[in-house]
Amino acid sequence: LSLRNRSGDKPGQSVYDSMRSSLFHLYRGYGRSMTPEFAADLTVFFKGLKRTVARRNHDAGVKLTERKEPMSFSLLRSLCAAFIKHGEEEFLFAHAFLLLSWNLMCRAGNTASIHSGHMSWDGDALAILFGHMKND
Secondary structure (H helix, E strand, O other): OOOOOOOOOOOOHHHHHHHHHHHHHHHHOOOOOHHHHHHHHHHHHHHHHHHHHHHHHHHHHOOOOOOOOOHHHHHHHHHHHHHHHHHHHHHHHHHHHHHHHHHHHHOOHHHHHHOOHHEEOOOEEEEEEEOOOOOO
């Protein structure tokens, strides 16, 4: 694969992981299955690619982990204030969604999966139960 980002650098591991997922999704989307041999070859290829990317990053002194940067508390406050100031329904929803995600320390996908049946009051605290584990 010979992709480069806008600055001319080769992509990080997350880009290759997305490509791998896209291949599997393409097969599923067409109702097809990869042959076990092809799936095994892809697994070997992407494991090797992962080692290559890690070695390249290490040799170049690049940050060795890829992750999303955490939102600062000051940004949270600014966003919440802007949502409240705007006042329209969708912004009030965004405000509640953002605060739930922040207070639960969870990702947006987990917040979006909350149903009213998952919520209850425990004294003066809102309890939210998740029916899955991170490794599910």
